[in-house]
Amino acid sequence: MADEDPRCPEGRNGGGAGTVRSLLGRTNKDWWPDVLPVEILHQHGVSPNPMGEDYDYAEAFKALDYAALKADLTALMTDSKPWWPADYGHYGPFMIRMAWHAAGTYRVTDGRGGSSSGQQRFEPLNSWPDNGNLDKARRLLWPIKQKYGKHISWADLFILAGNVAIESMGGPTFGFAGGRKDVFQSEGDTYWGAEEQWIGHAEHKTRIRPDEQLELEGPLAADSMGLIYVNPEGPGGNPDPLGSARDMRATFSRMAMNSEETVALTAGGHAFGKTHGAKPAENFGKEPAAESVHMQGLGWLTDSEEIGKGHITTSGIEGSWSNNPTKWTGDYFRLLFKYDYELTSSPAGAKQWTPVNPEWEDMAPDARDPSKRVPTIMTTADMALKLDPEFRAISERFRDDQSALDDAFARAWFKLTHRDMGPKVRYLGPEVPEETLIWQDPVPEGTAPGDDEIAAFAQKVLTSGLSVGQLVKTAWASASTYRKSDHRGGANGARIALAPQKSWAINEPAELASVLAKLNELRGSISLADAIVLAGSVAIEKAATDAGFDVKVPFTGGRGDATQDWTDVESFAWMEPQADGFRNYLRTRQTVKTEELLLDKASLLGLSAPEMTVLLGGLRVLGANHGDKPEGVLTERKGQLTNDFFVNLLDNETFWELVDPSSDEEFIGHDRGGKGEKWRATRTDLVFGSNSQLRATAEVYAENGNEEKFVRDFIKAWVKVMDADRFDVTAKPVTSNIAT
Incomplete structure (x- = not known):
């Protein structure tokens, strides 16, 4: 345990100290070997979503007859069915348990779990021992879901049914917000544990010992x-x-x-x-996943x-x-x-x-x-x-x-069932509470800077003495806190300037304070959150120009600056990264391979494998490594946006060996012709040459003629990360091309 921070979202002590194990632990196929592998139909970017990519749930929800839906749910509570009779003639307690167990899987450590996507319908949650017989609660809801169709997601219906159940028995509620979108397959990136037995098995052990x-x-x-x-x-x-x-x-x-x-x-x-x-x-x-087909789930x-x-x-x-x-x-x-x-x-x-x-x-x-x-x-x-x-x-x-008790329960229930929905701007419906709560990570509304302000700020940044690496690293540190799992973090709010983020080791507090002080000096009326992102964009444009490419980095302004008083320090502390492969940072040795931690980070950012690949290669050559460490900076032109990382990584004239045989983290690249050391790298760097799928992607970016493709793909992926938390944006982005 000494090698692992117990608060670490990434650190996973699955098999005891020193044991290296898989990122995902036990999978559905491990628990139920005979489960039909429907996922083979959803390879190569094919979506399992029958609603299609153009379906707008927010618009559909607006057309929902909300009062009628609540009336139907209220009637259901006392409409006991012979095939699954209600205890005491009331389904309310059953529906509360269903809603609780849908939301209660949420964890603040990595933001995964929770009610936001209706995962209780799928394995493993559908067949967890603790969810016993909740399959019947969902079947009781089916006629209502069928009636209201596309206007209410299963994920929203679970929670609303719980609220109505409480109200129907005279209990207090604080409000309800819709906006949860259904998914149509198990979310396979969630680690539920490495144990080989469920609770109740004779050999099962509790995790807290x-x-x-x-x-x-x-x-x-x-x-x-x-x-x-x-x-x-x-x-x-x-x-x-x-x-x-x-x-x-x-x-x-x-x-x-x-x-x-x-x-x-x-x-x-x-x-x-x-x-x-x-x-x-x-x-x-x-359990449902193991039953015969005639049991119908x-x-x-x-x-x-x-x-x-x-x-x-x-x-x-x-x-x-x-x-x-x-x-x-x-x-x-x-x-x-x-x-x-x-x-x-x-x-x-x-x-x-x-x-x-x-x-x-x-x-x-x-x-x-x-x-x-x-x-x-x-x-x-x-x-x-x-x-x-x-x-x-x-x-x-x-x-x-x-x-x-009434007030405390109502508020705690609302938090339980809405914690993973992210900012309040994502909430839908007539019962959204007016009160703003600190756990919603509120950010004051910002004002988008005009073209002249952007141009003037960009020119100041270029003559500020701040390096490309410093500006890019600061923008990345701010924006890459975003988690698609619970929509927390991100650049909006500039919480990188507040506790606890300003003191995180990964953010190099002394250098960060210096960069932020300079940006505050230069930004004028532009919010600090916008200034951080814009400065990073200006640096990337300069780096691309220096490499011979005339490109624009789209910039969407209008971010606000959060306050310390409205920042839940304890809650944000859970989000401190102990590893970030994009910055070649590893605080302490983990029980999952560092390249798997990179996948975990990319998954939380919502990145594809090509996006992850192009971002890492670009960040390396731009000089965004933590502590300016040399590992992975496979270029003689640091600070320019080139594809050198991929060209030099895949060079057949280089061979690699461990720096320290007792560790498998750092490597030296030697020239096969005997000219000595050429490069240094980590496992996170070398995986793009060793893993066949990542190598195939890296080869694309190393090919002659794809230099500009690399630059443009990097910028597109960069903007995706910078804007990941912009749920409030409807306007087209303002673009700048000031660096030239």
Whole structure:
């Protein structure tokens, strides 16, 4: 563990310290070898999206009869179906769980997971143990999705159904925003873990093991493979409430929640519905991905005489937390603190806690027969709210102040279900809250500079004494924080000038401060965010001109400058890169190969393999390496935008050897004719010659006659990164060609 920063989004301790493993861990094919490989039809840029590339979901959503949709969802809540009857005659708790589990996979470490693309419909999430029987919730929603069609995505429908469920049971909500776009295949770039067993398997181990000095690995947030948060029975199935509290802090913090939000969400979610463990687990059917074709994508069914009678076993725990499981009340906390609880087992054998000598009025109705009363229960995770000192203080406050709980739950639920949607400008619909929240990373609206301002600033930049490498590196450092996973980061806001980004080691704080000071001196009324990007564009135009190419770098102005007060420092701290192959930066040795970390970075930026290739080659020759290190700068013309990186990398007269046999990161390129050392490079550089697909792309950029293609492709990919977070832009970009 000493070689890995536990906060590192890229660092992944899958097999213990020193183990190098694959970037993606276990894949769907590993779990379900017989799954139909439909993805073979979507190679070479073929999209699996049946809506087509021209489909505009925002426009379609505007035509949605939102009130009618909510009315239909409200009616569904109490329209119990014989094939999957509603507990207590109300589907509300079921829909809350579906929405929660759709959104709860989000992790602040790399922004992946969450509700934004409807991934719960696909493997592995569709067949995760923790998502047991949620396939039925989605089937219950199908007639409504069919009715409203293209005007509501599955991703939006999951969350809206959860909101309506809360409202239909008298609970508080903070608002709803549409705008989530469906995808039509599993997102294969998400690392869910390297374990070979799901939770529940005899050989499965929890990821948090203090006795072995193991914490949550790299980007992961759940404490076990196949869970959303923590094992409700306790760490590794051990009914230890204080250990559960420890794990809850670890998992919820990686899902961007503080302790108050953790308590509010736990209590609010458990105010409704029940758990299911009425029969031993051997009554389980297979998960959807493993079931026979005639089951039509449904899984976890019990034997035939039980189908239609209820949800026999899901988590294995059996019972309701509240005596009013379909109403928003304060009963959860009232019961938690009113009674002593003893450790018991459910009929399915799961560990749970039961109140000692409960009064009749504090017992819950039977889910199928309201004339019967049964004891309520608590999980080990619930007991953590009572026994952990910090959680207890928060819980007691909520117990004594219902309005505080109402507000805290509504806000935490909104954050849970909207955290991965990115800036507020992406929100759609009539229930978007007016209040702006700090976790939405707000940026004040900017003003696009005019042509004269752009020209004057560009001329100042060219005579500022700042090098091409400094300007390009600063612009890249600002913009390349963007993550397509949750639409955070990017150049808009100029948060590179604020804590924590201004102090990140990768950004070379001393040099960064000097560059930003000079840009602030030169920019006049132009926002710092625009000035950073524009200065980088001016530098690239100059570098292209010096290489003999007369080109323009499109520039779109109008970025605003964020403030420190409206920057969530703790949340942004998770985004600090421990590796960036584009800058040839590796802070500490990771348990994933550095070239795979480059792929991960490119994926989060939304880049294709050619875009990744051309950007890396260009950044090397422009002098954008961290610390101005020589590795990968395969040119004698540093600062000019040439294709020299590819020409010299693919030169047959060069052979490479390790600098240090005990490491496999740095290499020396020797002349085969005996003239000595020619170049230095890292694994991240050499992979463009060793990997057959990347080499094929690199060869294109090394070919005679493709020099200008390289320059133009680099500029196009550069602008894509610079503008990745410009969700507010509708106008055509302003272009400058000042460098010549």
